[in-house]
Amino acid sequence: xxxxxxxxxxxxxxxxxxxxxxxxxxxxxxxxxxxxxxxxxxxxxxxxxxxxxxxxxxxxxxxxxxxxxxxxxxxxxxxxxxxxxxxxxxxxxxxxxxxxxxxxxxxxxxxxxxxxxxxxxxxxxxxxxxxxxxxxxxxxxxxxxxxxxxxxxxxxxxxxxxxxxxxxxxxxxxxxxxxxxxxxxxxxxxxxxxxxxxxxxxxxxxxxxxxxxxxxxxxxxxxxxxxxxxxxx
Amino acid sequence: xxxxxxxxxxxxxxxxxxxxxxxxxxxxxxxxxxxxxxxxxxxxxxxxxxxxxxxxxxxxxxxxxxxxxxxxxxxxxxxxxxxxxxxxxxxxxxxxxxxxxxxxxxxxxxxxxxxxxxxxxxxxxxxxxxx
Amino acid sequence: xxxxxxxxxxxxxxxxxxxxxxxxxxxxxxxxxxxxxxxxxxxxxxxxxxxxxxxxxxxxxxxxxxxxxxxxxxxxxxxxxxxxxxxxxxxxxxxxxxxxxxxxxxxxxxxxxxxxxxxxxxxxxxxxxxxxxxxxxxxxxxxxxxxxxxxxxxxxxxxxxxxxxxxxxxxxxxxxxxxxxxxxxxxxxxxxxxxxxxxxxxxxxxxxxxxxxxxxxxxxxxxxxxxxxxxxxxxxxxxxxxxxxxxxxxxxxxxxxxxxxxxxxxxxxxxxxxxxxxxxxxxxxxxxxxxxxxxxxxxx
Numbered sequence: 183x184x185x186x187x188x189x190x191x192x193x194x195x196x197x198x199x200x201x202x203x204x205x206x207x208x209x210x211x212x213x214x215x216x217x218x219x220x221x222x223x224x225x226x227x228x229x230x231x232x233x234x235x236x237x238x239x240x241x242x243x244x245x246x247x248x249x250x251x252x253x254x255x256x257x258x259x260x261x262x263x264x265x266x267x268x269x270x271x272x273x274x275x276x277x278x279x280x281x282x283x284x285x286x287x288x289x290x291x292x293x294x295x296x297x298x299x300x301x302x303x304x305x306x307x308x309x310x311x312x313x314x315x316x317x318x319x320x321x322x323x324x325x326x327x328x329x330x331x332x333x334x335x336x337x338x339x340x341x342x343x344x345x346x347x348x349x350x351x352x353x354x355x356x357x358x359x360x361x362x363x364x365x366x367x368x369x370x371x372x373x374x375x376x377x378x379x380x381x382x383x384x385x386x387x388x389x390x391x392x393x394x395x396x397x398x399x400x401x402x403x404x405x406x407x408x409x410x411x412x413x414x415x
Numbered sequence: 416x417x418x419x420x421x422x423x424x425x426x427x428x429x430x431x432x433x434x435x436x437x438x439x440x441x442x443x444x445x446x447x448x449x450x451x452x453x454x455x456x457x458x459x460x461x462x463x464x465x466x467x468x469x470x471x472x473x474x475x476x477x478x479x480x481x482x483x484x485x486x487x488x489x490x491x492x493x494x495x496x497x498x499x500x501x502x503x504x505x506x507x508x509x510x511x512x513x514x515x516x517x518x519x520x521x522x523x524x525x526x527x528x529x530x531x532x533x534x535x536x537x538x539x540x541x542x543x544x545x546x
Numbered sequence: 547x548x549x550x551x552x553x554x555x556x557x558x559x560x561x562x563x564x565x566x567x568x569x570x571x572x573x574x575x576x577x578x579x580x581x582x583x584x585x586x587x588x589x590x591x592x593x594x595x596x597x598x599x600x601x602x603x604x605x606x607x608x609x610x611x612x613x614x615x616x617x618x619x620x621x622x623x624x625x626x627x628x629x630x631x632x633x634x635x636x637x638x639x640x641x642x643x644x645x646x647x648x649x650x651x652x653x654x655x656x657x658x659x660x661x662x663x664x665x666x667x668x669x670x671x672x673x674x675x676x677x678x679x680x681x682x683x684x685x686x687x688x689x690x691x692x693x694x695x696x697x698x699x700x701x702x703x704x705x706x707x708x709x710x711x712x713x714x715x716x717x718x719x720x721x722x723x724x725x726x727x728x729x730x731x732x733x734x735x736x737x738x739x740x741x742x743x744x745x746x747x748x749x750x751x752x753x754x755x756x757x758x759x760x761x762x763x764x765x766x767x768x769x770x771x772x773x774x775x776x777x778x779x780x781x782x783x784x785x786x787x788x789x790x791x792x793x794x795x796x797x798x799x800x801x802x803x804x805x806x807x808x809x810x811x812x813x814x815x816x817x818x819x820x821x822x823x824x825x826x827x828x829x830x831x832x833x834x835x836x837x838x839x840x841x842x843x844x845x846x
Contacts, residue, residue: 185617188647195633195640251634258631259641261598263648264620264693411615414599415631421820422760423740450722457714458740459577460722462760512812 189265189273190280192256199251200281207244208288211237212308219306233306241285242333249278249337253345258415267410274338275403282330290323317388325388328395335399339406346413427452427466432475435486436494446476446484549574549695549727550595555604557590557751564590566751567604574694575725577717579742579759581735581827586748588731589628592697596625608695621650624693626684628700632672638683639668642690649691656720657690663712677704685713689720697729710734714741735824747827749834759823766826767803770796771816779816786829798829 194200215237222233252274260270292309301307314322344352370379383391431447434440447455452463467484470476475494477487514524550572557565565587572578580588593599595606597613597620606613613619632641638661646652661668664682667675672683681704688696702710718741721728732738745762747755755762766786769776773795784800798821803811811818821829 185648188644191647192633192644195644196635198635255633259633259636259644262625262627262630262687263644264596264623264625265648266597266615266617266620268615269617412600414593422763424760453718453722454715456740457718459718459743460725461576461743462740465760 185269186273189270190277193277204241208241211240215308219304223304238308245330245333246337249334250341253341261415271407278334282327285330286323286326289326290319314388321388325392328392331399332395335402339402342406342409346409423462424465428469435491440486442486442488442490444486547574551607553605556602558602563751574727576743577728579745580729580731582748587751589699596623623695624691625697626688626701630684636672637669645687651692653690653692660686681705695727699731735827736822739823749831764802766800766821768798768819769816775814
């Protein structure tokens with residue numbers, strides 16, 4: 183357990199990757215979004231319709247980069263420190279959890295601020311997406327946590343495949359996934375099942391969705407470990 | 416100081432023997448330790464240890480339990496005797512070969528030896544003495 | 547006592563055979579020199595022993611166990627690579643702090659001492675260090691880790707002669723106080739010849755030599771003199787290398803010279819000169835390159 187914690191500390195040596203850039207992305211997206219809202223409000227659009235922006239996604243997408251860098255920047259050094267791949271994997275997941283939790287906390291805090299200020303006084307929302315908060319701020323926080331972990335593990339898994347099998351293999355995997363996604367979408371369309379799909383999601387609610395994402399995270403983690411096991415620094 | 420052709424540990428042993436013969440290591444003195452030799456010559460301690468073992472086997476050094484390695488009594492005298500025995504082979508023979516190549520007779524060679532020995536002694540005398 | 551046991555170790559990359567059924571053992575408390583040309587398989591061997599690379603076939607046992615993904619064994623080893631990658635934002639201070647966390651026998655005083663002696667800047671990111679300073683980080687980690695099995699893969703790259711001497715001196719000094727198994731791969735053979743107790747010479751994935759350094763030292767001699775006389779003397783002996791300049795020939799032969807040999811040489815007016823370890827290694831690998839691949843190794 184000790185060595186696992188030390189691997190987490192090792193990851194945090196890259197403060198830029200784990201702390202500064204995500205913070206910057208978050209703050210930057212927030213600033214831009216609020217500026218846009220302010221401009222729109224002052225140009226006369228009434229304050230009745232709430233504004234929702236997609237800017238909150240930005241740090242989440244960056245988490246995929248964080249996940250990839252957690253492997254590429256630190257795995258070779260961990261090998262030099264005579265750390266086993268299992269210890270490295272566990273320690274890295276730990277730090278992923280920690281940083282995702284930090285991000286989730288920021289989102290929840292931001293959402294509470296938005297609730298209190300009525301959308302920054304502009305009825306404009308960045309953090310608090312109503313549907314997500316229907317089960318309360320804690321569930322919303324868990325949702326953000328799961329989503330951040332998902333992006334992290336996707337980045338990590340991709341980098342692991344790259345490290346073990348090379349760029350061609352990674353491209354093949356990405357294409358494969360895209361093909362499957364497109365096929366799934368086509369299938370839904372062919373069966374005219376969009377209503378069913380949206381209905382299921384709506385029924386599941388934020389709790390159900392969080393659990394589904396968490397399950398996906400576990401699956402991806404489970405898949406990336408055997409790949410990592412035979413990767414060389 | 417250290418040459419390539421012969422086993423290192425033997426050369427180390429010889430260097431220690433040279434010190435004994437030359438008088439810088441006196442009978443009964445504490446001999447340099449393995450680590451000291453290794454550090455001084457910048458060699459592996461195991462090699463230094465082998466060299467010391469050679470000297471112990473030959474009776475030049477003795478191990479005093481709990482204290483360390485010391486130069487054996489009579490080591491200097493014995494080494495001198497040994498070296499005198501091979502002196503002719505090691506030094507005289509090559510001298511003769513070279514002298515022969517240069518066309519020097521044994522008598523001429525002997526005279527050179529005497530002259531050089533005399534002038535060496537002159538250099539040893541106190542200052543103010545002319546050659 | 548054997549601490550590393552390598553049996554039939556083979557590593558095949560797509561079209562190269564990096565290691566070819568290598569059999570080797572490494573004992574405790576010994577400094578080994580792992581020599582060979584670039585691409586001979588030295589790095590591959592060390593990285594497989596330390597569980598960082600994976601064998602194609604064959605067996606490696608460290609302290610009787612498979613080192614791969616085996617933390618109990620892994621933490622007793624330290625592998626200092628020739629070009630180690632460090633986390634992007636890492637400074638030497640970070641790297642040494644991390645090493646302290648992971649190597650159970652880490653000696654901080656020794657590390658601090660070495661940092662001072664090498665004059666290593668501690669707060670500059672490793673990315674921005676010179677090649678020599680990068681090597682210094684590796685060397686310090688390797689020495690201060692006091693790992694029972696320490697591997698140095700050409701650790702001296704970029705180090706000037708003074709820094710290299712510091713490394714050799716500190717290695718010997720610390721090794722004398724805290725003996726362990728050290729495997730040192732180097733191209734500067736003559737520089738390390740006096741440090742290493744055993745020589746392991748690899749060539750194209752096979753072991754050419756695995757002997758005590760002293761035994762190797764008088765394995766060959768160079769005979770110099772008038773060409774015909776030299777040729778007469780070396781007839782029937784294994785010739786490693788021949789050079790000629792006018793009527794003078796210089797031939798390196800295998801095999802130690804007996805007293806009778808020396809006397810023959812003296813009579814014939816031939817001179818001998820010793821063959822340094824580096825020269826011997828170079829000649830042996832040249833010879834191996836010229837001859838077809840054979841599994842018999844080197845004649846005694």
